[in-house]
Amino acid sequence: MTVTRQSFQFADRIPSTPSIGSTTVTSPDHVHLSFGFAAPHLFPIEQLNEAATEAITSSGRQALQYSGAGGQGKIRQWIQSRSAVHGMHVKEDELLVTYGSTQGIDLAINVLVNPGDHVWVEAPSFFSALQSLRIAGAKLTSFPIDNDGVKVELIEQALLEAERSKAPLPKLLYIMPTFHNPGGVTLSVERRIRLAELAQRYNFFIIEDDAYMELNFTGEQLPTLYSLCPERVIYLNTFSKIIAPGLRLGWALAQKEVIQKMKLLMLGGSVGVFTQEILAQLLERIDFEDHLGQLKAYYKNNRDIMVDATRQHFGSDVTFHLPQGGFFIWLAFNPGVNTTELLPLAASKGVSFVGGRSFYIGQDGLHYARVCFSYCNGEQITRGIRALAEAYKEWKSGTVQIG
Ligand SMILES: Cc1ncc(COP(=O)(O)O)c(C=O)c1O
Incomplete structure (x- = not known):
């Protein structure tokens, strides 16, 4: 029997796009500052x-x-x-x-x-x-x-x-x-x-x-x-x-x-x-308080590394609130910066982040970026922020035509 492929109408409530574009980069050196993941070495294996x-x-x-x-x-x-x-x-x-x-x-x-x-x-x-x-x-x-x-x-x-x-x-x-x-x-x-x-x-x-x-x-x-x-x-x-x-x-x-x-x-x-x-x-x-203490010490140290790297490589080009907990730093660039355009350029430099657009109900958030300090280690965070700053500087100087 020959089966002809016909188009099929899925339920209207199925969204046309995934909630967030996941990165497809698999190179071992790539720094995933986009991943809002826990640090795997801290799982009580x-x-x-x-x-x-x-x-x-x-x-x-x-x-x-x-x-x-x-x-x-x-x-x-x-x-x-x-x-x-x-x-x-x-x-x-x-x-x-x-x-x-x-x-x-x-x-x-x-x-x-x-x-x-x-x-x-x-x-x-x-x-x-x-x-x-x-x-x-x-x-x-x-x-x-x-x-x-x-x-x-x-x-x-x-x-x-x-x-x-x-x-x-x-x-x-x-x-x-x-x-x-x-x-x-x-x-x-x-x-x-x-x-x-x-x-x-x-x-x-x-x-x-x-x-x-x-x-x-x-x-x-x-x-x-x-x-x-x-x-x-x-x-x-x-x-x-x-x-x-x-x-x-x-x-x-x-x-x-x-x-x-x-x-x-x-x-x-x-x-x-x-x-x-x-x-x-x-x-x-496990002693839960003790376990939690280890998580907090590691994540706080990572936050500090990310903050230092961001200040060093971005200077006054970004501002952010210093988070007192959690996983994320939310970078605010000057209005006019388009972090959606920055994504492929950053990926080519070996780093991913989440563009601000994903967190808004409309078309806002383009000049923001979310970077996560929980998943990557200190060395990766430093390298990732440096690569992101390089990508940003190229974007800003207009040496790269995107799109
Ligand atoms: C604010 C917030 N709520 C909920 C979740 C989902 O966590 P869970 O793994 O428990 O589904 C996350 C995970 O990224 C989150 O950031």
């Missing part, structure tokens, strides 16, 4: 090996069953006690273990947003969340950030204006208050308090994506939005940045009714039951 062996040998037949052997309960208890350390006291039914926090973002959006609903985000924002919101058919409006996080006074003005003119109010605000990706900034206490008040007054939900909060280089701890307003916040966190992203385990904290709705959308039962067994064994084997 030996303890994970023991943990996996234990999960198989001592209770493999139960651990591999749909319901697992008890590790899920232990993970949940760990999350509850860790959340309490950060001032969030949650009951058993206010917690959901997710397939990374990306699934948490998607579930939270899908339980709240109908096509056409208004959702407010930061500018810049996390591209995977923007993608999920687009797929959900949300109408997006963005609010700029400064060194103290999103400008809550502009959100307040927009709410007042919408109320006055009877325009639609937002149903949801998606925000990364701590060590923002890509901005590196942290929302001030005053703004957190005001935002929590606004969510209550105007009856919208906040997704608080707190993926980097444990990677805190100063020890200064601010109240989470969830602790300020548990009725209107869905709090998300992840084991990706503190243990290993390949585990694909994260969690959501919210009021019982919200968690119940999220569960309804989570087809297939609990996520990664066996992985949870391994993680439960792991968390019993």
